[in-house]
Amino acid sequence: MQEGLRLEELGEIPFDEKEILRYAMLPSFASAPEELPLRECLAAAKGAAQCRAVWRRYPLARDGALLDLGFAKTDSRDLIRHLEGCAEILLFACTAGAETDRRIARAKLQSPAKGLLMHAIGAQQVEGGCDLLCRRLAEQFPDRQLTDRYSPGYGDLPLELQRYVMEALDCGRTVGVTLSESLLMTPSKSVTAIIGMKEREEA
């Protein structure tokens, strides 16, 4: 494995029905339809997700108008603003794993509603995995203040950055995530993101 890479086994994230319904586009004030097959889908999803992450720490540097992220340079104004005051970043990739995709494919065959729910469960898993990872990172760097995570494709940060992220984190080997020609990650329930780190401000 390349120097500096760190792996985190995050396992299966506890199901959060509220979150899952939110990912299924049901706002929190609305009630779920009586026959929505949520129980069935949760049972079918059990044991599928195997969240894993890989991360790496990079120093930040200015290079004229560009921001040098350590693994690539960017002129994204939105990211530059997001990372204001940061001296370093943490770059990570997190995935719910291949089995989740298979369960989604299977559910989609059975009915569109099940497909939607299984997709929402996968989203909750990977997002929950990211949350867990971020908590671990915050513990690991107690003297630093961490920004929210920021992903390629947000704002004006181009999706093309994904190619560099994949290389930098050796994603194929470390977490089994690869990129298609159209910059789509497989497994589909995967997230890459940048977190800024700055000195903790004195209270």
Add this chain to the structure above:
Amino acid sequence: MSFRELLNQGPFFLDGGMGTLLQAEGLKPGEAPEAWNLTHPEQVTAIHRAYYEAGSHMVAANTFGVHPQRYDLPMCEEMIRAAVACADRARQEANCGHEMFIGLDIGPCGKLLKPLGTLDFEEAVSGFAEVIRIGAACGVDCIFLETMNDGAETRAALLAAKENCDLPVLVSNAYGADGKLMTGGTPESVVAMLEGLGADAVGVNCSLGPDALAPIVERYLAAASVPVLMKPNAGLPQEKDGKTYYNVLPEAFSARIAALVPKGLRIMGGCCGTTPAYISALKAAAGDLVPPALQKKEHTVIASRGTVIELGKDPVVIGERINPTGKKRLRKALEEGDMAYVLNEAISQEEHGAEVLDVNVGTPGVDEPALLCQAVQELQAVTDLPLQLDTADPAAMERALRVYNGKAMINSVNGKQEIMDAVFPLVKKYGGVLVALTLDETGIPDTAEGRLAIARRILKEAEEYGIDRRDILFDTLTMTVSTDRTAARTTLEALKLIREETGCGTVLGVSNVSFGLPEREVLGSAFLTMALERGLSAAIMNPLNSRMMGAMVSFRTLTGRDENCGAYIRFTGELPAMQAVAPAAVAGTAPKETGANGLRRAVVKGLCREAGNLARTALESGEDSLELVKNEIIPALDEVGQGFEAKQIFLPQLMMSAEAAEAAFREIKEKTAGQAEGQAPKGTVVIATVKGDIHDIGKNIVRLLLENYGFEVTDLGKDVAPETVLEAVTRLHAPVCGLSALMTTTVPAMAETVALLHERAPWCRVMVGGAVLTEEYAREIGADGYGRDAMAAVRLVESFIAGNA
């Protein structure tokens, strides 16, 4: 001693990490190690030499990342030549008394294969083939496939090696801490597949240290007949003062590995974080040990991506339902390419206890080789049950065997010379467990002895091809007892004779015994029990038939295979649901309200079963189906649709209503099938997710709603090329086409499809939708309309069709 003999003897020492040492020499993070073959050949050579001198019998040339997915061919060739030259120079310069070999090192290509990813299997094979041909021409001694974390990709690489050189192939996979490959393979399933394809050694490397890898290696040793290799990391990477180091030192590393030699480990080295010092320590610890002689495992196993089934231990249920013989609905689905129907058959059989699925898609008018290949790939995307490939067409068998991820069951060969000549080479090349029918040129012998004689001949011929007898099961052919009163007796006698004499497992399609008789499963289940008692290894049967499954479950319980009768009790608990043939008989779903208003309410509320029941009751009481649609279902859908547009109703609710409407439509279709009065389709719509994109949740919702509203929808699926969309639109002369894209990167493919349709199918109106699109963006790429959501798409289609009329 030859390379293969040395491997079989062991201990055979491999090298350790390369990347780690190049980094120490100045390779920057992110810089490609293989580039150093050209820019820093001295450093690469020195590392190889150090490994030889530390005791490595084989070093892996520095070619791990060289693959046509990353470099063009001339560059691949240049890098491989330089890499092998470095290793060769090291071999000449090294000062040591043992034999020295060079392996062509091949890692993953960096793209995930279909169906999870986007890389086509044959494209993966040809990419690896290029690398292997170049490497073989450079004179390497073996092919070393390593760090592969996907079974399908490993299969592609091994097949490429076997098809493009005669060199020994060592295959090493990378497992996670859960003991699985990233895509779900287990040591047992991987070993079954790789041995079937003819790997010369199998094993594990990278990802974990020796302690964590040891249990995985032990599982390899229990499963494999070929030599096993192990190349762990030096533990886990740790950081101290900004420096990375690995936490297992050479002594502990080598002691842990050496402890596995008495258990059968013969090939060993190190991966990330290991250096020549680790190999020296390993040689010191294990060099004088003698592993026990290689032992061939006698079990008969088939495997899928991650599931292994052993035949000959407990009787196995092979689901028979994916076979169009006598099944009109399936035949129609196959003719229309409706793979969803086939996949649902698979899922329902799995849910009812099938452990293997027979797959037969042979029906007149289809391209069987292409269809079987497609069915296998799509089935493997949704089920992990091993498959039994069932075709009489050797071309179809070969195409399916190539892509089958695992070790398949092959149905079938028989005693006819011509068939044996066609099938045995396939089994030899791709691996598999072969079902051999005891018939030959003269037909099916009337006697058990006659069938035994054919079995002997088949075994003899198989032996000449080098096919192991453990990989053959005999089918003594179930004949219809209504036309020959001794038919079943002969089949069962032959079963017993063959089992006793050859020791091979047996398989029977049991349903045929009762053909032409009433209450077929009464006879069929008794026959199954008799066959099981005579040692039947697997039954090809209908797992959805409660009586047949009852016989199987009971046999297991009565023969002491069912702890606390748990399986039997679980099975009987599901019996009421299985026996309810007609949906009307399902308890607790009686309509709460009858009459017209009930149906409308059921659809609005998204109550699927109730909607179906109400529609049926209404039709049975003589209501007109068109009236029902016009007065009940459509108003309900409109109510929900308007609520959705007003943001009072949300996606899950919309979908449940759509499904409830669908349930009602199903009843109406059933009722009006064959009658002219069915609802005339309002128009044809072709829909697809564009090339490069695999998001289809939104597209599926649009399809469902369009169907609800009475449109004929042809759904081309996801990742669909512009030409394919054009072909369908032209063939159906579709007035409307809907395209979906979820990513900015796939919008160009959408624009290309829109342009192609406008140019070549000018009658067709194109609507687009998907997360990244906006009204403005849609106009920019030339679309005729933008569907903000599923309801908007329905409204658009309605307006297009009304405008065209």
